[in-house]
Amino acid sequence: MPFSRTHSLKSLIRRYQLAFLLILTAAAGLGGLWSIFWQSGYQSSLRLNGLLIEAQAVRGDLYRQIKALDETKGAGPGDDYWQRLYRIDEHFYRMRHFADTAAERDTIARMEAAYGLLLAAMNRVVTNPADPNARETTLGPWQAGDFETAYSELTAQVAAQRNALSQRMQLWNRLAPWLAWLPLALGVAVAIWLNRRFVRGFVRPLEQLVADTAALGRGQLSYRLTRRGVDEVAQLATTINAMAAELEHNRQALVERERQAALGALVPVIAHNIRNPLAGIRANAQMLDRHATIEDIEETGEDIIDAADRLERWLGALLAYLHPLQLTREPHALDTIVDAAVAALGARVSAHAVRLRRTRSNAQVAVDAPLLEQALHGLIANALEASPEGAVLGLETDVVDECVQLLIEDQGPGMATTVDLHAEAPMASTKRRGTGLGIPFAFKIIKAHDGELAFESMSEGGTRVRVRLPAWKTT
Incomplete structure (x- = not known):
């Protein structure tokens, strides 16, 4: 009352x-x-x-x-x-x-x-x-x-x-x-x-004020406290409401700035991730000369269609990256997603004369496959570009401590800079057309899946990338 x-x-x-x-x-x-x-x-x-x-x-x-x-x-x-x-x-x-x-x-x-x-x-x-x-x-x-x-x-x-x-x-x-x-x-x-009168005018309004501020503490900045009780408590409610309104305004402004920053950062990411499928499409199209047989045309056409479909999926996933990630988790074999990420490399593996060493486990994970495929594609592409001609690129999946683990091992010179996975700015890239966004993008996707991403240098040379994701358990 x-x-x-x-x-x-x-x-x-x-x-x-x-x-x-x-x-x-x-x-x-x-x-x-x-x-x-x-x-x-x-x-x-x-x-x-x-x-x-x-x-x-x-x-x-x-x-x-x-x-x-x-x-x-x-x-x-x-x-x-x-x-x-x-x-x-x-x-x-x-x-x-x-x-x-x-x-x-x-x-x-x-x-x-x-x-x-x-x-x-x-x-x-x-x-x-x-x-x-x-x-x-x-x-x-x-x-x-x-x-x-x-x-x-x-x-x-x-x-x-x-x-x-x-x-x-x-x-x-x-x-x-x-x-x-x-x-x-x-x-x-x-x-x-x-x-x-003291309880009605001071104690209960103060208790209600404390209870109402809990809603603000949970981030509900649109919530407004009711003015009640003695002047001091009512004025305190007014002050808190004004502070909450200011915080809400600042938060909206901050979200808008972050959205604009994410949009600006997404442009080179989109360009980076579109370039690879387009390169594959272009390479396949170049193979369609006038001396190609019907079988070659059909096979190349299927590759082009597959690359175009993959490009469409990636564009949808990249646009979703603009907003807070809302994952569509479904059970998948991690090896299937790794194979799709390798397939997106197209002829670049043979062009680098790199041999793939695959170790499979058929472990299941509950993930958003298009997003995780892009993240793994960027990590594998980095390892491929770091590998010298004739090197071996290892891709190994396994189950470790109730987690599904993917190891990506290359025989390159190692990473030139220390990886700060929590940095929001693009990393310094040593590649001629690199954007520095591949690793931050992969870290964000893997973290959203409650996973871990780590980089370490191997004693025999090269870099080992460790990806861990929670294993999916059937009930």
């Missing part, structure tokens, strides 16, 4: 980084929120406890202050009475410090007001210690006054807030396991999503 939107690899990596940064931020935020909640809850708990403790302390000190006043029995109040008075003022100061809501501050104000009334009554007792009515009026407001009502209301407010805080804490405790796993779950989900 193609990548839905094209992004650069750098952008994709930045998304990875941003996503994981967001995950870390979420985890840190949840941790911070959790810390703030517990800190707030802890502070609220301390405040409520402090408020309740101070309220209880006010109530307790007030009770003890009244008790200390009651114990005076007409005498003046002791030090404990006055110390309680100062402590109660400190407790009210702390209560106002702990108060956080308007209701709390209003209740504390009513407690202070009620305490003020009680303190005024107690001050009358202090100023009139012997007046029993003052003591009775003091105890009445303590037992039924507004102080106890305001104190009860404050403790109820603290209890309600404690209950609400406890419920919030219980809720957070229930949510804590889920909230703790939330950043991890979010991270896994984001990682899976980003990994899918």
Whole structure:
């Protein structure tokens, strides 16, 4: 599936980084929120406890202050009475410090007001210690006054807030396991999503790019890669396509140049190979003088027809040489092809006064007979021209190591130059009308048949040409 939107690899990596940064931020935020909640809850708990403790302390000190006043029995109040008075003022100061809501501050104000009334009554007792009515009026407001009502209301407010805080804490405790796993779950989900985009946008397009380049590596330069994935991979595909197009253009140009070069090289080869049959035809025609008998005319006519047919086959094979060789392999006896190549020499063997020494094996090879015949004809013709008058030209076929071997041995002076079979240019020729293409042509034909061609000098003088071809096996 193609990548839905094209992004650069750098952008994709930045998304990875941003996503994981967001995950870390979420985890840190949840941790911070959790810390703030517990800190707030802890502070609220301390405040409520402090408020309740101070309220209880006010109530307790007030009770003890009244008790200390009651114990005076007409005498003046002791030090404990006055110390309680100062402590109660400190407790009210702390209560106002702990108060956080308007209701709390209003209740504390009513407690202070009620305490003020009680303190005024107690001050009358202090100023009139012997007046029993003052003591009775003091105890009445303590037992039924507004102080106890305001104190009860404050403790109820603290209890309600404690209950609400406890419920919030219980809720957070229930949510804590889920909230703790939330950043991890979010991270896994984001990682899976980003990994899918990374695979779709980079990994798979890159794998497809590598697979597609294998087709180019096999020489299919017309194949074009598909643009897909992140910008860098898509641009790489575009660059490779441009390179493949340039290589295809250069290859076509190179093939055309090689074809033109082969055509130029083929002209002297054609001239070289046509000259021999024409020479034979001319020699046979010269024998048809007016004194020739009917039998001589018929025999010479058959030789001319045979030479013309051979010339036609050779021309077809030479024209096929222009293009990559497409051999038409058929089983043949190698000796039959050698005999045809010798027959193409015509009267040149007797003209050189050279005697042929033939050794036969009847070994079979699967070859393109017209092409191989031309190759062997060129090699035998070279050996014939190198042989002095009265020499022996050896032609021996044999089977060696599952190969059919042909040895061509002459008694000439040997080769004047070293043979470079892999050279594409014509070889230097020592013959007056030589083109230097006979041996390269023979090497190409024999190599196309998976064969081998070798030249070696013999110790007794002369040159030995060794041709090896795979033997044809019947199944």
